[in-house]
Amino acid sequence: MPRTLPNIPPPEAQSTNVIVAVRGVNKVYAGGFQALKNVDLDIRRGEIFALLGPNGAGKTTLIGIICGIVKASAGSVVADGHDIARDYRAARASIGLVPQELHTDAFESVWATVSFSRGLFGKPPDPGYIEKILRDLSLWDKRNEKIMALSGGMKRRVLIAKALSHEPSILFLDEPSAGVDVELRHDMWRMVRALRERGTTIILTTHYIEEAEDMADRIGVISKGELIVVEDKAVLMRKLGKKQLTLTLRLPIDELPAGLSHWPLEIAESGLALVYSFDSQTEETGIAELLNALAEHGIEFRDLRSSESSLEDIFVSLVHQPKEASA
Template sequence: MKPLDPLPMHSSAVAPDAIISVSGLSKTYASGFQALRNVDLQIRRGEIFALLGPNGAGKTTLISIICGIVNPSTGTVQADGHDIVGEYRAARQKIGLVPQELSTDAFESVWATVKFSRGLFGKPPNPAYLEKILKDLSLWEKRDSKIMTLSGGMKRRVMIAKALSHEPRILFLDEPTAGVDVELRRDMWEMVRGLRESGVTIILTTHYIEEAEEMADRIGVISKGEIILVEEKTALMRKLGKKQLTLHLQSPLQTLPADLQADHLQLSPDGAELIYTFDAQGEHTGIASLLRQLGEHGIDFKDLHTTESSLEDIFVDLVRGRA
């Protein structure tokens, strides 16, 4: 993998389009465990930002601090211009949080729970708005049902409805589709797209990396409490993605000719395939040169195909590189 160009992550200046600005953020728990180490991060207004990292990397701690649930050890966080410590109430009103754990009042109805959540933020009653949320989440028919009677996927939707009840401009989704079936997941992502179109900034953590690949505008990778990369998704795929050209040979080879032996060109164990690895930007001249050299050695192939790195491949390589 090529070394990354330096990224302008570690800056205390707040970007003009930043709705969340994290500067020098660290968290050490009483046990001595350091969950976050000098995190700098700016999230742009109106984007979908995916935060990826292995279990224990610090994703939930970072979200909990921004949402005012956990106190930082050092550093500052602003949410839509409000300091999350000094202006806690104003900052928290801007934020909706869908936590990883399902925690709702099991004996309350869906409607009562969502209505109560809106009231907690001092918002005046707005039945029409709450009705729209429940309809968008396919919960309207369940509005009078007790939460204890709902499926896990429906309970997850109630959590999202609660998070949206006070009309936040920032929405955190911490593993939002965990335990949700494919149909509900698809509906949920349609709703997320709609929220982004209405101007809501979405920050999500997910284990389903293909969802981040499909949904996110930018991707941040956190490992061992440190942000190791923040990049536009398309730029990340272009910069770190790899392609492989596989040539199926007419006749197996025992070994490669000496002038073809290189790290980026491998012969399969059975000698029937040649695998050429190149970056996702193309390297067409490299392929042309390879094919010419094969012809000079009388090596013929009967078929070829290419494959490309997924975001998951890139993520695994990044985290492995920091192990």
């Protein structure tokens, strides 16, 4: 069972807006290790969905199962209307996958390997489309170079070009920014946004949480093989985000007056500051009430500043939350 914020549609919930439907997926490897536990997930058509989780959480296994590369121990996956087990070729043709590593013939040219990937999915030759991909990824000048002669960043660009070669409706990016230069990262995200605008569904895993915060429409967090939250990014930030108001005092205090004991206040900076913590859902009119209460008790402040949790803070709190505490 999900450990918190279960916002996963029931199996009977079917919609033309759902392009990937994962139902009851389990994966147990030889030796008994369970990599995935009863995963249910809907990916909406045309969205950017970020799947976050620590190393070993099951992200790559789940992507492998959806793409038909890894066989699930139980459960089903439907991609763009096709069951990945019963109608593998049609399902796989709708998916482009950018893996973490490049596995291709080192002696092939960039043009040849990208064109070959298109042909693997039964697509007719389209030199104009291949040229556009290579230009978009700043690979056009490298089109005749062999893969073995490329830098690591250029090889990653080739991975993306190969994944896009057959014009998929679903694009998986498995840790696409790991170890790449800033220029490629910016190029890649420009392309991702352009693809989404054209209707392509993007699913990405990433260690760069700030990218998920900037790019994603929805966030899924997986930990120890369990999908523990799936939520719209804005809703997740609002539900689980914490805010703090720090008031720098004119005079230090050693303890709070008894009349302020019910406020979630913490004395900081050797008595020269008060920190007020509250949920993002809390009405911020409470701040005005707090300031009035401080004035009533003769506590004056000379400065105040506010801050709120980032997606990374929320991610860390979810992953490290004790299971029994969130049941």
